[in-house]
Amino acid sequence: MSVPARAHADGWPLGVQVVGSYGGDETVLEVARRLECAASWTRPPFPAW
Amino acid sequence: MRIGVFAEIESELVDPEVKAAVEECAALLERADCGVVRRAAPYDVGRVRSVWATLSAAGAARTTCMHPDIWRERASRPIAAAAGRGPSLTAVDYVRALDGLAEIRGLVADAWGDADAFLCPSAASPAWAIDEEFPAAIGGRPGHPAAQNVFTTWVNAIGHRA
Numbered sequence: 001m002s003v004p005a006r007a008h009a010d011g012w013p014l015g016v017q018v019v020g021s022y023g024g025d026e027t028v029l030e031v032a033r034r035l036e037c038a039a040s041w042t043r044p045p046f047p048a049w
Numbered sequence: 050m051r052i053g054v055f056a057e058i059e060s061e062l063v064d065p066e067v068k069a070a071v072e073e074c075a076a077l078l079e080r081a082d083c084g085v086v087r088r089a090a091p092y093d094v095g096r097v098r099s100v101w102a103t104l105s106a107a108g109a110a111r112t113t114c115m116h117p118d119i120w121r122e123r124a125s126r127p128i129a130a131a132a133g134r135g136p137s138l139t140a141v142d143y144v145r146a147l148d149g150l151a152e153i154r155g156l157v158a159d160a161w162g163d164a165d166a167f168l169c170p171s172a173a174s175p176a177w178a179i180d181e182e183f184p185a186a187i188g189g190r191p192g193h194p195a196a197q198n199v200f201t202t203w204v205n206a207i208g209h210r211a
Contacts, residue, residue, distance in 0.1 A: 002171040005070040010176070014066060016074045017171035017200060022158075022209050027165050031052065031078065038077040 003032045004041040013041045052078055053088035053164035061094060062187040062196045064174040071170055078168065091160035091167070092203040096153060098195060101202050103138060103146035110135020127182060127194060150206060157207050170200045 004013030016035070020028035056071040057063045079085045109132035113120045124132060173196045177184040184192040 003074075005074050008066065008175040012176045014070045014175050015171045016071050017169050017204075019167045019169070019204055020209055021161060021165065022207075024166060024209070027050065031050065031083070031166050031168070034081040034083070035074055035077060038081055039074060 001028050001032050003035045004039065004043075005035070006040045011044065013043075050082075050165050051084040051086060051163055053086055053091075053162065053167045055088055055090045055167070055169050057170075058090045058094055058199060061199045062173050062190055062192065063170060063199075064188045066175060067170045067173060071168060075168060085168075086164070088162070088164065088167070089160075090169070090203075091157050091162075092153065092206075093156065094199055094203075096149065096156075097203045097206055098198070100146050100149035100153060101198075101206065102134075103142055104150065106131045106134040107138055107143055107146075108135075110138075125182075153203070153206050154208070157203070172197050172201070173199055 001018050002015040003018060005016045006014055008014045018028050018031045018035070020031075052075070054071065054075045056068040075085045109124075109128050113124075113132045113135075116123075120132070121129070174184045174187045174192070183194050183197060186192055187196055
């Protein structure tokens with residue numbers, strides 16, 4: 001699972017990847033959740049089309 | 050929870066900002082009560098590339114057979130190139146690639162150790178222009194088409210959740 005970690009200079013997120021062991025879906029989700037809560041990147045508002 | 054971390058692989062290209070993001074996230078996970086251990090990548094990039102070159106060419110060629118009328122206009126240049134290599138593969142090439150895939154899975158299982166998960170880059174560089182096939186430079190060195198698959202193809206190969 002790729003998790004946005006922080007913003008690159010162009011505003012796009014710079015991501016990291018979490019890879020679980022076979023059958024480790026819950027572990028991957030939990031690690032990603034902890035990262036998402038703590039990482040500095042936040043999703044900007046969607047542009048108005 | 051025990052997290053194995055690697056931010057680079059031997060001489061492969063990686064942007065310093067990508068490595069910094071991995072290290073930053075490793076520190077965040079430590080503060081979030083995860084055990085973080087520095088590990089070598091649990092796979093051989095060269096072996097993964099070799100096997101995947103055959104499997105992706107065969108797969109792309111299969112798609113051209115399934116969609117003969119539209120694939121040329123919809124395939125990206127790298128996919129079209131892979132599709133062009135597919136028809137010249139033999140059944141022996143394909144079965145040997147499957148043997149190689151099984152070997153990769155076994156080697157990753159052996160190297161996995163006691164980690165519950167791995168943290169690593171998802172790409173070797175930050176996002177690049179959409180009309181370019183690959184970044185012109187990564188970490189001050191010339192980019193190349195294979196640079197971006199260093200951290201992702203092994204996950205496709207092993208079939209684990211990611």
